[in-house]
Amino acid sequence: MSKRAVDAVFQALFLLSDVRFLLRETAPGHDLDEGQKERAATTLEKVKRQIAILEEELVR
Numbered sequence: 001m002s003k004r005a006v007d008a009v010f011q012a013l014f015l016l017s018d019v020r021f022l023l024r025e026t027a028p029g030h031d032l033d034e035g036q037k038e039r040a041a042t043t044l045e046k047v048k049r050q051i052a053i054l055e056e057e058l059v060r
Contacts, residue, residue: 001057008050008053009050011046015046018043019043
């Protein structure tokens, strides 16, 4: 596995931890306000970029 792939795994995990923290902040109903929704969307886009890197490095 390349260093780039390993870095992408760790970065994706850190980003998913941010999403987990957001969900903990909004428990139990998980009703996100506009700022939280924007933060979640931005974070998930970053996760998608890390997954794309993993696909490039490991699958293709």
